[in-house]
Amino acid sequence: MPAITLAGKQFDVDENGFLQDPAQWSDEVALGLAQTEGIEKLTDEHWKVVRYLREYYMKFHVAPSIRMLCKQTGLPLKQIYQLFPSGPAKGACKLAGMPKPTGCV
Amino acid sequence: MQAPPLKPNAAAGAHHHRANPTLLAALGLPTEVPADWRARALTKFDELLHTRRSLKLYLDTCVRCGACTDKCPFFLGTGDPNNMPVARAELLRKVYRRHFTAAGKLFGPLAAGEELTDAVREQWFTYFYQCTECRRCAVFCPFGVDTAEITMAAREIMASIGLATKYVSEVVDKAHTIGNNIGIPEAAWRDTCRFLEEELKEQTGADIKLPVNQAGAEVLLVPPSADLFTNTDTMMAYGKFFHALGVSWTTSSYASEAGNFGMFLNYEHLKKVNRRIVDAARQLGVRRLVMGECGHAWRAAQAFTDTLNGPLDFLEKPRPEHILEYAVRVIRQGRLKLDKSANDGLAVTYHDPCNLARAGGIIEEPREILRLIARGFREMPADTIREKTFCCGAGAGLLTDEIMETRFAGVKPRIEAFCASGATHLAVPCAICKAQFPVAFEHYRIDAQVVGVMDLLAKAIVL
Amino acid sequence: MQLWLSLLLYLAAAVFLIGLGWRLLNWLRTPVPLKIPLTPGPADRRGVLWRLGGELFAFRALWRADRSLWTPAWIFHVALVLLLIGHFGGLETPRFACATLGGMQAAFCRVACDVGLPFAGGLTGMSMAQFGHFEDISGGLVGAVAIAALLWLLLRRLLAERVRSISTFSDYFALLLLLLIIVTGNDMRFMGGLNIEQARQFVAGWLALHPTPAPADPVFTMHILLVCALLIYIPFSKLVHIGGAALFSPTLNQRNNPRQRRYTGPWDKTNASATA
Ligand code: HEM
Numbered sequence: 011m012p013a014i015t016l017a018g019k020q021f022d023v024d025e026n027g028f029l030q031d032p033a034q035w036s037d038e039v040a041l042g043l044a045q046t047e048g049i050e051k052l053t054d055e056h057w058k059v060v061r062y063l064r065e066y067y068m069k070f071h072v073a074p075s076i077r078m079l080c081k082q083t084g085l086p087l088k089q090i091y092q093l094f095p096s097g098p099a100k101g102a103c104k105l106a107g108m109p110k111p112t113g114c115v
Numbered sequence: 116m117q118a119p120p121l122k123p124n125a126a127a128g129a130h131h132h133r134a135n136p137t138l139l140a141a142l143g144l145p146t147e148v149p150a151d152w153r154a155r156a157l158t159k160f161d162e163l164l165h166t167r168r169s170l171k172l173y174l175d176t177c178v179r180c181g182a183c184t185d186k187c188p189f190f191l192g193t194g195d196p197n198n199m200p201v202a203r204a205e206l207l208r209k210v211y212r213r214h215f216t217a218a219g220k221l222f223g224p225l226a227a228g229e230e231l232t233d234a235v236r237e238q239w240f241t242y243f244y245q246c247t248e249c250r251r252c253a254v255f256c257p258f259g260v261d262t263a264e265i266t267m268a269a270r271e272i273m274a275s276i277g278l279a280t281k282y283v284s285e286v287v288d289k290a291h292t293i294g295n296n297i298g299i300p301e302a303a304w305r306d307t308c309r310f311l312e313e314e315l316k317e318q319t320g321a322d323i324k325l326p327v328n329q330a331g332a333e334v335l336l337v338p339p340s341a342d343l344f345t346n347t348d349t350m351m352a353y354g355k356f357f358h359a360l361g362v363s364w365t366t367s368s369y370a371s372e373a374g375n376f377g378m379f380l381n382y383e384h385l386k387k388v389n390r391r392i393v394d395a396a397r398q399l400g401v402r403r404l405v406m407g408e409c410g411h412a413w414r415a416a417q418a419f420t421d422t423l424n425g426p427l428d429f430l431e432k433p434r435p436e437h438i439l440e441y442a443v444r445v446i447r448q449g450r451l452k453l454d455k456s457a458n459d460g461l462a463v464t465y466h467d468p469c470n471l472a473r474a475g476g477i478i479e480e481p482r483e484i485l486r487l488i489a490r491g492f493r494e495m496p497a498d499t500i501r502e503k504t505f506c507c508g509a510g511a512g513l514l515t516d517e518i519m520e521t522r523f524a525g526v527k528p529r530i531e532a533f534c535a536s537g538a539t540h541l542a543v544p545c546a547i548c549k550a551q552f553p554v555a556f557e558h559y560r561i562d563a564q565v566v567g568v569m570d571l572l573a574k575a576i577v578l
Numbered sequence: 579m580q581l582w583l584s585l586l587l588y589l590a591a592a593v594f595l596i597g598l599g600w601r602l603l604n605w606l607r608t609p610v611p612l613k614i615p616l617t618p619g620p621a622d623r624r625g626v627l628w629r630l631g632g633e634l635f636a637f638r639a640l641w642r643a644d645r646s647l648w649t650p651a652w653i654f655h656v657a658l659v660l661l662l663i664g665h666f667g668g669l670e671t672p673r674f675a676c677a678t679l680g681g682m683q684a685a686f687c688r689v690a691c692d693v694g695l696p697f698a699g700g701l702t703g704m705s706m707a708q709f710g711h712f713e714d715i716s717g718g719l720v721g722a723v724a725i726a727a728l729l730w731l732l733l734r735r736l737l738a739e740r741v742r743s744i745s746t747f748s749d750y751f752a753l754l755l756l757l758l759i760i761v762t763g764n765d766m767r768f769m770g771g772l773n774i775e776q777a778r779q780f781v782a783g784w785l786a787l788h789p790t791p792a793p794a795d796p797v798f799t800m801h802i803l804l805v806c807a808l809l810i811y812i813p814f815s816k817l818v819h820i821g822g823a824a825l826f827s828p829t830l831n832q833r834n835n836p837r838q839r840r841y842t843g844p845w846d847k848t849n850a851s852a853t854a
């Protein structure tokens with residue numbers, strides 16, 4: 011199983027660099043994961059998305075629908091793509107320390 | 116699309132992630148390739164040869180006439196000779212000859228037989244996961260040789276020795292344990308439906324319900340779970356549609372997936388995933404079973420359900436129905452008020468999902484609807500539609516990031532045809548296609564949008 | 579004497595019949611667990627017959643796929659069937675059979691002779707003698723057409739990049755074998771080295787299970803030997819498709835009616851057994 015070092019600590023990740031254990035997540039880890047996504051700096055808007063995803067995931071054990079994400083964060087999809095170039099289901103979920111949404115997505 | 120020159124091994128480097136031991140164990144498969152994998156694979160092969168006429172017949176009768184060679188989207192896109200359907204099948208056939216035919220046992224290579232070696236196994240894993248089981252090759256073969264059947268058998272053999280892809284295994288596991296491919300548990304399913312009801316209220320002003328687990332409803336609608344994740348317009352469209360009809364309906368949080376990735380792994384899981392739908396319909400006491408916008412779901416539902424988990428005689432109409440079929444019927448009965456102008460300004464074309472066209476016979480229904488609700492409807496070139504449709508390039512377990520290059524290659528013939536149509540909107544009733552096309556459009560720098568047929572229909576419905 | 583040639587031919591025919599029958603039986607016996615017709619497809623038997631007929635007689639899928647393959651393939655098959663008819667039910671052969679044989683064994687020949695020949699003669703307005711001559715020429719022509727079609731197929735295999743890349747030794751072997759058979763056949767017809775009457779007698783006798791000595795002609799011997807090779811080769815190669823593979827193919831021969839009628843997939847015993 012691949013591992014990466016974030017904020018000086020080792021983490022197991024899957025083939026796509028998603029945390030294996032969502033419980034290990036922290037703000038520092040999110041910052042580290044941002045680097046792997048090529049995101050230099052996390053703005054308030056980044057955090058808004060990440061925190062919303064995180065909150066939803068902790069409650070429901072799955073990512074929210076894209077529409078809900080946009081609505082609840084007040085950010086249009088285009089802007090989410092600007093914040094997370096690989097998209098809400100990949101980049102944003104990775105930073106939120108949750109598993110990669112798979113299925114027909 | 117013009118056939119490319121052969122580029123040997125052009126696609127040899129495309130590798131799916133392999134399922135990890137935990138996943139494999141969950142699916143009852145060997146957790147690693149066993150030391151005696153060769154013997155086991157041949158045993159499985161032998162078993163399939165005796166239980167699937169398609170496999171045996173198609174291995175026996177191909178005359179290598181080459182009619183299918185330029186029909187596969189993955190060959191057209193990659194130029195890799197192993198992606199020609201006949202060559203893909205030869206990967207299995209050469210082993211069949213060597214181990215199961217008199218000529219191959221006696222003459223080996225002279226009879227084009229080949230031992231099942233590590234290298235052959237790797238070829239299998241590479242190229243049988245570059246086939247979307249789309250059946251396009253079969254349409255052009257003088258004997259109806261369906262390479263999809265060969266691919267399915269090869270995948271089943273591989274699964275029996277612990278070789279499966281992470282993507283397919285993960286999805287099948289989620290379907291078994293949570294009920295749908297994305298893995299949306301009941302609470303989230305309900306929460307999403309509530310949220311979409313609010314959205315519908317905002318859009319239409321009407322109190323449109325998206326009922327969950329409602330016993331005694333007339334219709335159990337089984338959508339692909341992506342309709343609650345990315346394609347929420349389609350989910351809302353079902354709601355508006357049934358609301359306008361005044362038909363009671365429900366989704367099930369137990370059978371919350373139309374798709375059946377079991378079909379991409381082996382027979383056993385095909386059957387098991389399919390089972391949930393029948394159980395949910397029985398439990399909820401519905402009278403009709405309607406499948407949402409998903410291609411391979413329709414194949415599994417319409418052609419296999421009754422066989423695998425039937426009879427469905429507890430339903431008033433004891434067969435699955437397709438939502439577009441259902442829609443055409445009620446439109447013909449004059450039960451919907453439609454306003455074409457809602458879709459004015461859209462240059463729409465229709466993409467036939469392979470499984471709807473070649474394995475489900477839903478071909479004219481979407482066209483009938485689109486002609487009624489979109490003035491800008493037009494067709495793509497004739498040799499790329501209906502039963503000759505080109506795959507989106509991501510079906511049968513290919514909708515995964517690690518083989519993005521293969522996906523881009525596979526969608527190329529379809530993209531060319533789309534461009535020829537001059538459309539700006541691609542209407543497609545399939546969740547896999549809906550996930551693949553936006554990525555493909557971006558890659559090929561095409562400014563176009565993907566919509567569901569139901570999305571457009573719902574827009575035109577006057578409440 | 580050359581009786582051994584007849585015997586060898588019987589042996590080859592037995593391998594052919596038993597081998598092919600065995601393979602067809604195997605296909606038939608292998609279960610079809612699920613409904614997998616290609617759609618759109620007919621839901622009724624009559625429609626399925628049309629579909630199969632279209633594939634069998636017109637090579638419809640091939641027509642759809644590639645006309646430059648359809649043309650030589652269709653011409654070759656038609657020519658082959660005509661040649662076969664010419665050899666067995668053929669117009670001259672039965673007359674010789676009648677002349678040589680008696681009793682029941684000649685019965686079918688007599689029908690062909692007494693009904694078929696005058697009928698065909700009447701249609702074409704030819705006398706018997708003219709007709710025999712016509713058959714000679716037409717048989718030769720069909721042979722020549724078959725050779726041309728085979729050469730086309732062979733050249734296509736050698737020259738078209740994709741087809742060459744999928745061709746195996748046995749694909750060339752089949753083509754060459756057929757070419758040689760028809761070339762030797764036509765050689766006898768046109769080079770005149772052979773007493774054609776004697777050859778016909780040989781075939782008639784062989785067919786009626788009353789082998790007569792083969793003509794002592796090297797080309798004729800070779801022709802028959804090659805035919806033996808072909809007969810033996812067929813059941814063990816892709817040429818088994820002459821058994822009418824399309825007829826067995828579930829993508830083509832199944833009715834597209836899983837939603838009108840429950841298909842139980844009889845092989846899987848865990849499928850609920852009740853039929854709707
Ligand atoms: C079910 C209907 C049939 C179809 C669709 C069909 C189709 C074909 C095709 C596509 C080829 C390959 C041509 C090539 O080399 O590229 C072929 C070869 C051949 N067929 Fe048929 N065939 C049929 C029935 C028959 C029958 C009834 C016979 C026997 C009288 C026959 C004898 C042969 C032979 C001897 C070849 C060898 C030529 C070669 O290997 O290329 N076929 N057939």
Ligand code: SF4
Nearest residue numbers: 177178180181183256
């Ligand atoms: S079209 Fe059919 S017979 Fe011809 S090469 Fe392809 S699979 Fe074989």
Ligand code: SF4
Nearest residue numbers: 187246247249250252
């Ligand atoms: S089923 Fe589709 S993807 Fe697979 S070989 Fe045939 S044409 Fe190609």
